[in-house]
Amino acid sequence: MLKVLLLLPGLLCAAPEWSVWRGPASEGNYDHETTWKHDWLPTGPKTLWQTKVHTGYSGIAVSEGRAYTIGNSEGEDLIQCLNIDTGKIIWNEKYPQDLVPKYNPGGPNAPPIIEGKWLYTLSKQGLVSCLDKASGKPKWRNDLATTAMAPMPTWGFASCPVLVGERLFLNVNESGVALDKETGKLLWNSPPSPCGYAAAVPFTCRDRDAAAIFGHKSMHVVSQASGKVLWQVDWPTKYGENSADPLIIDNKLYLSSWWGQGAALFDPNKDSTKPIWTNKEFQNHIQPPVLFEGHLYGFDGPVHKKKIKGFLRCVNFATGKTVWSKPDLKGSLILSNGKLLILSNDGSIIAAKAQSEEYQELARHSGLGRRTWSPPVLHQGRLYVRDADGTATCLDLR
Template sequence: MVTGNLLRPEVDLASAIMKFLPTLLAASLLPAFVSAQDWPRYLGPDGTGKVEGKIRTDWNAEKPKELWRKQLGQGCGSFAIAGDKVVVMGNQNNTDVVWCFDAATGNEIWTHKYEEKLDPKLYDGGPNATPTIDGDSVYALSKTGNLFCLSMADGKPKWHKHYQSDFGGKAPSWGYSASPVVKGDLLYCLPCGKDGGLYALDKATGATKWSSGDSTKPGYAAPVFFNYKGRGVVAGFHGRELVTYSLDGKPVFDFPWRTSYDVNASNPQYHDGAMFLASGYGMGYVVIDVSGAEPKILHKNEDIRMIFQNSILVDGDILGVFGDKNIDAELIRMEMKSGKILWREKMPGTRGSSLMVGDEMVILSETGDILCGKPAKTGWTEHGRIKALSGTCWAPVAFANGRIFARSNKGEAVCFEVK
């Protein structure tokens, strides 16, 4: 508490500001009106797959309590959670549904529906992107490029844009999947339209504030923000390359990375002058040095793959469930700069998503198992696992306020309490 300090000499005021500055800066990176344990967008509060807090780990003694189970309709998008509300999407009978539920009970609060083909191309189909909650608005994207800003109070549209008709974009083979994300007053999205790969929209009106001006094919990964050489930048992992832009849309550096079918879907990571990229279809991963004038490859491995799984950066190490269509899933911890594999642990299926709550990890396997454990530098310690869902599960697992949220591609959604 700083009571009284404002009336003391200015040196005390400076000390008070410096004391609380780290907290203020950290808070400024989060969307408006988001608490520390909310999960308001793809991969959590800041898109890193990490959230502060604790999770109950005595799963072998007492399984997590199931709070609710719902049928959403097909889709691979994850959950956005803020306060007592959770928003998620699905497709029912060629109609996209944006659902808002009570996070604790699963009771429906509102829905928003519009016509959209299921388009089950070699998978179950349905929407792929994760909504983003920011204050009293939620942003939701369909496979063909329907972008809605909806009221969090009642689901009514505030504005609507279409990636193809408004921006001149062309949907990739499996539909638009890169979740739009908010930073400040702007909504960053990747329609890869006639005026650039990256567009920044006024989050209140949908008006285009700027576009990047480059020509790219769309990928499937959400925009990633980080600090680079003393300034904020945003990376777009497009279909055939990584492009990093300044926060006014000017290219900073790029690196070619062409995957079969232009499927670049896993989130890039930046750490200490280097970037980690990973894909499937035989590409594997690469770590590039981006500290100099041109990116240079530090190391790569074609057999360690992430087709769309997410990675997490912990103490300079890459953590995640690696695997591909014909490669069994493994949880791997790797030193990012050196490429040294610290350990690897077999997981169910061939793919899976993960998140961190404090120093504990939660994993949703492709086969519907939810695992909890500690991924220390010395190895993996599993606390327990439950069979949560049937069928294939590709949507990233989510966590907020002591609850785990998971879904299957067929549309079954479930929430467990782990307080």
């Protein structure tokens, strides 16, 4: 049986009360969410609230009756805490930060994450913060542009922070950095260099605790303890745009990028960098696919290019062969109990069956904003989405 590696230790038994980037095991699977339904009214699922959260692509994290996201307004980033029943702002924490628009509205890219009472964030220009999630009071901050000598990549830092034990991992510099989660102190660094945009992915490689860091020009598998490179494969793309998180499946490493690269599967436990398979028509631009019953479901094509056609594709994981394609669809998706919840890049939420026979749509609702590039978050039967122009929406799917 194919198995996606559970990435976050301690989450094997049950889902945590707080939401985790791409689900409890960080692989896009929300099978613990059993109360949501797709038999929506013609007007769509009930909208509980919509709130202005300012410009940016940061996703949403949820914990103990509160939702958190980040936006930019008038030269400042705002880390915002919202009531999940009303959408009203409970607190916000501000700090100076440039909007940095570049072929898009700009604003923060990385979603916040939560562990226990602490909220962790990464700004577009490299400021890492740890805050008390109840009050917004900062515990520590670390400006990686200074402490790690990290140059900002073309579209700004974008990787979701990832916690494993006492370490906080970030895709910064050539092959990542690690911070002490309690103090923010830099534990190890890699050579100063533009980085990729994907989150670090913890896993076991060569019997060692490792992390996959999708860099600007290469995929690096590094030691969690020291940052030493254990395995590496060249993966050059235009502008270094390696954005979709790698996947670890049955101890194999899956990679995909746009700009003609496509997808490939590797075994980083071997010295060889020869791919097990490749698929040039499965170019995941920003979000990675999900795995269900031996098949990958994900998007081919750039989310921002209207003139370039996009596809939702089903790919056989064992062979890398495309099984079916649904044209004119791109965005992000998550998996829950044999169904895909798709958030298209133009603000439609779609429920579809995760099946290898054919694409089968179950429900669709439009009007959730423009440039909806961050994946939706499903938490306790509610779906949280946001768009780059600064509108956060909470839908009740129960």
